[in-house]
Amino acid sequence: MRRLKLRLLVPLGLGFAFLYLPILLMVAFSFNDSRMVTEFTGFSWRWYGALFANEALMQALFLSLRIAAISATMATILGTLAGFALFRFARFRGRALFGAIMAAPLVMPEVITGLSLLLLFVGLESAFGFPAGRGADTVAIAHATFGAAYVAVVIQARLADFDLSLEEAAMDLGARPWKVFCVITLPLIAPGVVAGWLLAFTLSLDDLVIASFVSGPGASTLPMVIFSAVRLGLTPELYALATLLLVAVALALLVALRFGLAPGRAP
Amino acid sequence: MNRARWLVLALPVVWMALFFAAPFAIVFSIGFTESAEGIPPYAPLLRWREDGSPYLQLNLENFRLLFDDPFYIEAYLRSLRVAAISAALCLLIGYPMALAIVRAPARWRAALLMLVVLPFWTSFLLRVTAWIGLLQDRGWINSALLALGVVEAPVALLYTDLAMYLGITYCYLPFMVLPIYATLSKLDDSLLEAAADLGARPVRAFLSITLPLSLPGIIAGFLLVFIPAVGEFVIPELLGGPDAQLIGRVLWTEFFQNRDWPLASALAVVLLIALVVPIGLFQARAARA
Numbered sequence: 001m002r003r004l005k006l007r008l009l010v011p012l013g014l015g016f017a018f019l020y021l022p023i024l025l026m027v028a029f030s031f032n033d034s035r036m037v038t039e040f041t042g043f044s045w046r047w048y049g050a051l052f053a054n055e056a057l058m059q060a061l062f063l064s065l066r067i068a069a070i071s072a073t074m075a076t077i078l079g080t081l082a083g084f085a086l087f088r089f090a091r092f093r094g095r096a097l098f099g100a101i102m103a104a105p106l107v108m109p110e111v112i113t114g115l116s117l118l119l120l121f122v123g124l125e126s127a128f129g130f131p132a133g134r135g136a137d138t139v140a141i142a143h144a145t146f147g148a149a150y151v152a153v154v155i156q157a158r159l160a161d162f163d164l165s166l167e168e169a170a171m172d173l174g175a176r177p178w179k180v181f182c183v184i185t186l187p188l189i190a191p192g193v194v195a196g197w198l199l200a201f202t203l204s205l206d207d208l209v210i211a212s213f214v215s216g217p218g219a220s221t222l223p224m225v226i227f228s229a230v231r232l233g234l235t236p237e238l239y240a241l242a243t244l245l246l247v248a249v250a251l252a253l254l255v256a257l258r259f260g261l262a263p264g265r266a267p
Numbered sequence: 268m269n270r271a272r273w274l275v276l277a278l279p280v281v282w283m284a285l286f287f288a289a290p291f292a293i294v295f296s297i298g299f300t301e302s303a304e305g306i307p308p309y310a311p312l313l314r315w316r317e318d319g320s321p322y323l324q325l326n327l328e329n330f331r332l333l334f335d336d337p338f339y340i341e342a343y344l345r346s347l348r349v350a351a352i353s354a355a356l357c358l359l360i361g362y363p364m365a366l367a368i369v370r371a372p373a374r375w376r377a378a379l380l381m382l383v384v385l386p387f388w389t390s391f392l393l394r395v396t397a398w399i400g401l402l403q404d405r406g407w408i409n410s411a412l413l414a415l416g417v418v419e420a421p422v423a424l425l426y427t428d429l430a431m432y433l434g435i436t437y438c439y440l441p442f443m444v445l446p447i448y449a450t451l452s453k454l455d456d457s458l459l460e461a462a463a464d465l466g467a468r469p470v471r472a473f474l475s476i477t478l479p480l481s482l483p484g485i486i487a488g489f490l491l492v493f494i495p496a497v498g499e500f501v502i503p504e505l506l507g508g509p510d511a512q513l514i515g516r517v518l519w520t521e522f523f524q525n526r527d528w529p530l531a532s533a534l535a536v537v538l539l540i541a542l543v544v545p546i547g548l549f550q551a552r553a554a555r556a
Contacts, residue, residue: 004371011363012371012379018360019386019440022397025407029400039410082279089272098276101283107491109498109542111515112535115522116290119297119532122307145286148279177271206391209500213522226392230505234400242393249388253381 023246030239047236048244054237057225064205064222067136071143072201078144079151079196080189086152087159105149114213117142121214134216142214143207147200154199158192198252291539298533301326309529329533339517339534343541346514349428349503350496353435354443354489360436361443361488366477368444369451380448387441395434395505402430402506431507435496443488450484451477490546497542514538 004012033042052058082102089095105113121131121138131138166188170180186193208223215221229238300309301324314324333339368379386394401407402424409421424430454477462472500515507513514534522531 004367008363008367008370011360012367015360015364015440016382018437019383022394022401022437023386023389025400026393026397036405078279078282081275082283085272085276085279089276092272092276098280098283101288102279105287107494109495109515109538111498111500111518112294112539113290115518115531115535116294117286119293119528120286120290123293126307141286145282148282152279202388208392209519223390223392226390226396227501230392230396230399234396234403238393238396239400242390242396245393246389250385253385253388257377257381 023242026239027243027246030236030243032236035236047240051237051240051244056220057222057229057237057241060220060222060225063136063219067140067143067221068201068204071140071147071204072197074140074144075147075151075200075204076193076197078148079200080155080193082148083152083155083159084185087156102149102152105146106153108146110207110209111213113146114142114210117145117210118213134214135219136215138214138216139211139219139221142210143200143204146210147203150199150203151193151196154196155189155192158189158195162188195256198256202249294532294535297529298329298536299325299327300529301328302527302529307528308526326529329530330537332530333533333537338512342512342514342517343537345512346497347541349431349435349511349513350493350499353432353439353496354492356432356436357440357443357492358485358489361440362447362481362485365444365447365451365484368448369454380445383441383444391438392501394438395502398430398434398437398506399425402433425506426508428507428511431503431511434502434506435499438502439492439496442491446487446491447481447484450481450487454480494542494546498538514541 029040030047031043031045032040033044033046034040082098085092086095086099086102117138118134121134124130125132131141162185166184167180170184171177175183206223207221208227211221212224212227215224226238226241229235296312297309300312302308303310310324310326312323312325313321315321364383368376368383371379399406403409404421404423404425406425408424409418412418412422458476458480459472462476463469467475497513498515499513500519503511503513503516504519515538518531518534518538521527521534
């Protein structure tokens with residue numbers, strides 16, 4: 001068995017310390033008895049109670065979860081179709097353009113995506129009266145759009161290690177293309193579909209900038225509420241929220257690993 | 268078969284055309300309108316003469332202002348510089364991490380990669396919040412320095428360029444580690460063995476084999492950090508000082524505080540062009556190397 005050399009172990013350890021020290025401090029201070037966010041006075045669960053009693057935050061959390069679930073589902077449908085088309089259809093007119101447009105949201109600065117979508121929604125509303133006003137619906141559409149780009153990447157990665165002979169065998173045995181897709185292709189890329197959905201869900205839950213542009217009055221998502229709270233000053237409630245989120249993500253990743261979803265594939 | 272293909276393609280093509288491509292055309296055109304009172308706060312581009320014929324009222328003032336006022340040009344240059352330095356810092360920290368993970372025993376690798384990705388799946392905003400807790404005047408770092416007697420009064424760390432660089436490097440580090448890991452893990456070990464057999468010391472083997480062969484991963488990682496960092500809004504806003512006016516922050520202010528939608532659109536157009544040019548130069552240079 002190879003052992004890691006010291007000159008690599010040290011930067012690896014320092015790198016992980018850099019990544020995790022801030023997070024661990026937040027977790028520790030979420031159990032602090034004092035309102036002071038830096039001096040540890042004693043163990044307490046009080047900030048978790050305060051968190052659940054904070055109505056504005058809880059409302060924003062449920063709104064964000066709803067938007068994330070809807071937009072991730074739309075993103076998964078769009079991204080799976082697009083990823084499949086990009087990987088399997090060798091040549092069609094406009095393939096390069098379509099590929100570029102599917103990849104662009106991955107690197108587009110959020111301020112540009114947010115501004116351009118808002119201007120579209122405003123233009124559509126004044127021309128067709130739809131969408132009437134802005135809120136959860138417009139945020140979900142915006143999130144589905146950039147989520148689809150990420151799902152398409154995950155699906156293409158999954159298709160790359162896909163054994164084509166299975167599909168060929170099914171077709172040789174007389175299955176129609178649609179049946180081949182449903183019985184062979186879809187079950188085999190299912191882990192990629194689930195991973196893509198989770199990725200789109202997380203990205204939607206985390207987005208501040210795009211949501212700030214395309215949301216309207218009365219539809220404040222969780223990041224929007226956190227952002228205005230952070231600007232007013234830190235509170236241990238925020239640390240409690242971060243801790244709960246970390247636990248949820250770690251549990252989800254463990255389940256994903258257990259079922260072989262390999263989230264390390266995500267970009 | 269062709270009809271089946273179009274059935275698969277139709278939904279994503281129509282969706283992306285409507286919600287991704289069309290909005291850019293709109294931003295581009297709004298950049299040429301005049302700011303006006305009302306909702307939406309810009310004057311129409313297409314107008315009607317008294318005889319009923321249409322004409323275009325193009326307004327170039329927004330773009331002229333961006334190039335005449337040094338505030339905007341400086342913001343662009345500052346954004347490019349901050350993004351490049353942050354990407355370099357990510358490379359400095361991320362490359363040794365990726366190399367260590369590749370060289371680690373196989374059964375650790377998945378867990379180590381998982382540890383790199385885990386923070387990326389938690390809230391970006393709350394990770395930035397952790398850095399406020401670390402850096403503020405009565406924060407964890409200053410408390411530790413005061414307790415150790417290193418300093419007598421708190422050092423100003425938050426709202427500085429240092430805080431901004433730390434924040435960007437911290438948040439984007441996984442984007443650097445993953446692509447470098449991907450190229451390094453495909454590297455053929457026999458090349459390093461051959462170098463060792465021929466008497467090359469590990470440092471020499473690294474410089475002449477591992478580093479050049481991992482260049483595609485370095486470039487991919489650099490771009491994945493650099494591009495989003497140029498338009499970054501949250502980190503300079505929460506950690507940077509009032510003079511850390513990066514272009515994403517300027518656009519945000521023009522839009523939300525000054526309600527100048529045409530100027531914000533012009534900024535978005537120029538930002539897009541400002542991003543495409545350095546990336547083009549970078550790739551042209553990478554292709555020549």
